[in-house]
Amino acid sequence: xxTPYVNGIRLxxxxxxxxxxxxxxxxxxxxxxxxxxxxxxxxxxxxxxxSRTFGAVSRESILGxxxx
Numbered sequence: 001x002x003t004p005y006v007n008g009i010r011l012x013x014x015x016x017x018x019x020x021x022x023x024x025x026x027x028x029x030x031x032x033x034x035x036x037x038x039x040x041x042x043x044x045x046x047x048x049x050x051s052r053t054f055g056a057v058s059r060e061s062i063l064g065x066x067x068x
Contacts, residue, residue: 004041016041016045037056037058039051040057
């Protein structure tokens with residue numbers, strides 16, 4: 001149903017655009033994010049290029065914090 005879960009608990013995302021439409025990514029199944037990595041998701045899921053496309057991001061690859 002394209003809803004993310006973390007450790008079996010549905011992630012609340014009031015910022016995400018709704019409804020989320022189907023995409024062609026392989027992330028329709030459970031996945032384990034390696035230690036010191038992050039699974040990043042864009043708020044416009046239908047058009048975002050995120051970890052569903054390029055996989056988990058290593059902590060060392062993150063350069064800073066974005067605030068809006």
